[in-house]
Amino acid sequence: MDIKLERASYIYPNSSINSYESLRNINISIEAGKWISVIGHTGSGKSTLMKLLKGLIAPTTGHLLINGRxxxxxxxxxxxxxxxxxxxxxxxxxxxxxxxxLKDLVFGPKNQGIEMKEVNQRAKEMIKLVGLSEEYFQKAPLQLSGGEKRRVAIATVLMMNPEVLILDEPTAGLDPLGSKLILQLIHDWYKAGGGHRTVIFVTHEMNEVAEYSDEVLVMNNGEIAFLDSPLSLFLNHDYELKEFGLDTPDTVKLLQLIEQRFGDYIKVESLQEEVVLREVIAYFKKQGAEV
Amino acid sequence: MIENVLIGQFIDASSIFHRLDPRSKLISLFCIIIAFLLIDNISGYILASLLVVGCITLSQIPLRFFLKGLKPILIILAFTVFYHILFTKGENLLFQYSILSIYKESIIEGFSIVLRIFLLVLITSLLTLTTKPLDLAHGFEILCKPLKRLRFPVEQFSLMLAITLRFIPTIVMELDKIIEAQKARGVNFEDKSFVKKVLSYIPIIIPLLFTSIQRAENLANAIDARAYGDGSGRTRYKVLHFENRDYQVIGISLLVVGVFFLLRMVGG
Amino acid sequence: MLSFDNVSFAYGQHLVLKNISLQINKGEFLAIVGPNGSGKSNLSKLANGLIQPHLGKVLVDGVITQMPKSLREIRRLVGLIFQNPEDQFITTTVFDEVIFGLENIGVDPDKMKSIAEDALKKVEMLSYKGLEPHKLSGGQKQRVAIAAILAMKPKYIVFDESTAMLDPEGRQNIITLMQQLHTEGITIIHITHHMEEVLVATRVLVLKDGLIVADGTPASIFNNNIESNELEVPLALKLKQRLRSTGIKVPEQVMTLEGVVDYLWTSS
Structure with missing residues (x-):
């Protein structure tokens, strides 16, 4: 599914508490099959943009196009x-x-009027996808741990069989292990779509951005500041990101430190931790060999 | 949604009412309410209306804020009028059709009750529009001090009142968020049938209840962590002082009660 | 000194803390890490008497927290900053929020204004003094909460995942503020999941299933416990491990990316 916003804006009423979250002149085209991370400071309009894409609110001006319509x-x-x-x-x-x-899982698809047989089948798949077993079906959501509740909550949305998944800070407040599990399950779902599923991922964790995204959307003061690949964004626009109150991934910091000290820019094909570590180690091995 | 919430709507200005001690405002409001309840004739209503219009003008607050307070009770008011017109009996029959009979007295009574409620709501809005919620709670706390001897937890009650006012915007924002999230899960609020409509609110109410309980627990911890204790041994930053104007306003209010009492005795 | 002597705490049948003994000395910057449900939050609430141990005792500067009479003083000495910025903002304005604690501990009303303004200045929130909570960002609200604690002149401040709900900028502000307060002599206890925040501490405690599984400097913790404790390992440490395994012996105490790169530069 391709999503497009053309000259879209969304203005909250003046008296509204959210008025600083308004959006101006948004032009964006999201092709099917991409993993897009969305970053920006609090109040930059990220949450408003997500609601606009989901169709919870209509643009004040401009259009939302789904598959060109x-x-x-x-x-x-x-x-x-x-x-x-x-x-x-x-x-x-x-x-x-x-x-x-189980009741929470079937709530969404039931609202959509999907047949119970199909819904139950999906529930079985989804509980597995989020790393839990069918024994959890009869448990009360309140009894679960924080991380488990979060995974069930994500599963309730996946139950509706979306083509595009938008997540607003899905790892917030979880411990490192809990966060890792969430990221893994989203990634599993994304990969299972065979290139047809899209993930739009709002986060403050730059290391998560570096690890997973095809593209990064940077929001600032209700406008799109950048839409770029992580590699090009973080290496070429780190100064602007700092201005927006945003950080860079650790892998970028490492590459830049080496460049400052040694004067060499180590070429990498992505900013993923494993890739950067491999290249950096190879570089220092070579350095050591020369000394 | 947040715009529709009226409670605790303080509007800043520098009128006499803004400068008054909250206690004198509470006492005066109490007097005025009694005075208005004493009205039983046309001259009383005219005098009361003039008084309310005068106060609103003095408050320097635009009329629309007062009218906003009337909006939620319009249906009740309309209902009251119809009820009186249709069901009370009088002497001067104006209109009759089968079992339906309308008297002149019932029309007058219906409208005078509505007018009285109107005036009471307006004068009460004057208090909430010109007083910060916390000041109001503070004034209330001091006025209720004597109740402490009866073991009524005055300080805690006042803090509770203040926190309720403080958290209304938070809860409304939370409500907005939950509604949006459940809409995203396919809840349809536009369903026409009554039962379905009520059922569609369960996914809203239950999460709101849970998050509010969680919030209350966090808040209780935060209050305790700041050494609130049982509320005893506290000092107060704002010490309320009665000025001349406070005595004058209370005096005037008592006078108003007297005048309305006389009017009732003398009769229209 | 804050000391936990053989402390156990349970929710019903579930033991959350199991016979914990721990001394936190004046002037320390202690980071506490561990998975959700490991008992970290209970430790923080025990420290200022919000909850009481079921076995053992907690002492603040030698005073036992079970004594109801000393609770107010203990809560003044041990400030607690919670996770959710919204739920610990009790009053309706920034200024009132700082005043609230001062009133609770019975400060002379004439001195309150200057104490509150000094505290707000320290966290750079003085210019927001009249604002309501819904006009502030999460990070700003947390700074107000810190000011409210600072005004009460605490010796210890416990941050219970206070950075978890903030954006990177807000988080960095709070960390910088913690470091500043630490250099001014306040003992800091910081519960967090972010390993880069742990690196600024002087001592790290790892909690798991209600037990202290590691206690030491950041360097010793990360060098020895890298696989076992479900901790997120910072990139600097992964790099160090990899370099060491290829024969480049980066010293143990080097903890940051800067440190590693500098070492490589000077040794090449």
Whole structure:
């Protein structure tokens, strides 16, 4: 599924508490099959943009295009939820409300009117995908640990079989192991789509950005500042990112430190930790050999 | 959604009402409410309306903020009028059709009750619009001090009041978030049937309840961690002082009660 | 000194802390790490008497926290900053928030204003003094919470995952502030999941399943416990390990990327 925003803006009413989260002149095209990370300081408009893409709010001006077609309702300024896009809010476990995990899982697809047989089949797949067993079906969401609740909450969205998955800081507040599990499950879901699934991933963790993304979208003051590959963004625009109050991944810091000290820029094909470590070690081995 | 919440809507200005001690405002409001409840004739209503219009003008707050406070009770008011017109009996029959009969007195009564509620809501809004919620809670706390002898937890009650006002915007924002999230999970709020409509709110209410309980627990910890204890042995930064104007306003309020009492005795 | 003597704490049948003994000396910057549910938060609440141990005792400067009479003083001495910025903002403005604690510990009202303003200046929030919480970012609210604690002149401040809900800029501000307070003589206890925040500490405690599984300097913890404790290992340490395994002996105490690169530069 291709998503496009053309000259879109979203202005909150003046009296609204969220008014600083307004968006201006957003032009963006998201092709199917990409993993896009979204970064920006608090209040830069990230959350508003996610709601706009999901169709929870209609753009004040401009259009949202799905597979090249303008949404008819959005022309009239009305919001229409796009069911093929899954949106996982911040702290999604706060939205669990049923007495059992299974009931919460089937809630979404049931609202969509999907046949129970199909829904139950999906529940079995999804609980496995998020690394839990069917024994969890009859547990109360409240009994689960923080990390488990988060995984169930993400599964409730995956149950609706989206083509695009938007996640707003899905690892916030979790311990390193919990975060790793979440990232892994999202990645598994993404890969299982065979290049047709899209992930839009809002985060403050630059190391997560470096590890997973094809492209990085940088929001600043309600506008898109950059949309670029991680490699080019972090190596060429680190100064601007600092201005926006954003950090760079550790791998970038390492490459830059080596460049400053040794005057050599080590060429890497990505900013993933494993790739950078490999190149850096190879570089120093060579250095050692020369000495 | 947040715009529709009226409670605790303090509007800053520098009118006489803003400068008054919250205690004198509370006492005066109490007097005025009694005075308005004493009204039983047309001259009383005219005088009360003039008084309210005068106060609103003096408050320097735009009329629309007062009218906003009336909006939620409009349906109740309309209902009251119809109820009185249709069901109370009088002497001067104006209109009759089968079992339906309308009297002149019932029309007058219906409208006077509505007018009275109108005036009471407006004068109460004057208090909440010109007083910061915390000051109000503080004034309330001092006025209720005598109740402490009856073991009524006055300080805790006042803190509770203040926190409730403080957290209304937070809870409303939370509510917005939950509604959006459940909409994203396919909840349809536009369903016409009543039962379905009520059911569709369960996914909203339960999460809101849970997060609010969690919030309350966190807040209780935060209050304890700042050494609140049982509220005893505290000092207060703001010490309320009665100025001349406070005595004057209370005096005027008592006078108003007297005037309305006389009007009732004398009759219209 | 903050000391835990054979402390156990349980929720119902579930033991959260198992016979913990721990001394935290004045002037330390202690980081506590460990997976969710390892008992870190309970440790922080025990430190200022928000909860009481079921076995053993907690002493703050020699005073036992079980004594109801000394609780107010203990809570003044041990400030606690929580995770959620919204849920620890009790009052309606930045200034009132700092005043609240001062009132609780019975400070002379005439001195409150200058104490509160000094504390707000320290966290660079003085110019926001009249603002309401919903107009502040998470990081700003956390700074106000720190000011509210600082105004009470604490000797210890416990940060219970206080950086977890902040953006990178907000987080960095809080870390810098912690370091500044530490150099001014306040003992800092920082519970966190972020390993780069651990590196600024003088001592690290690793908690798992209610037990202290490691206690030492950041260097010793990371060099010895890298695989075992489910900790996120910073890139600098991974690089160091890899270099060591290829024969480049980067010294143990080097903990940062800068340190590693500098070492390589000077030794080449």
């Amino acid at each position: 303008v949404n008819e309702l959005s022309k009239k300024g009305k919001a229409q939820i796009i069911s093929d896009i899954g949106l996982v809010f911040q702290y999604p476990e706060h939205q669990l409300f049923e007495t059992t995990v």
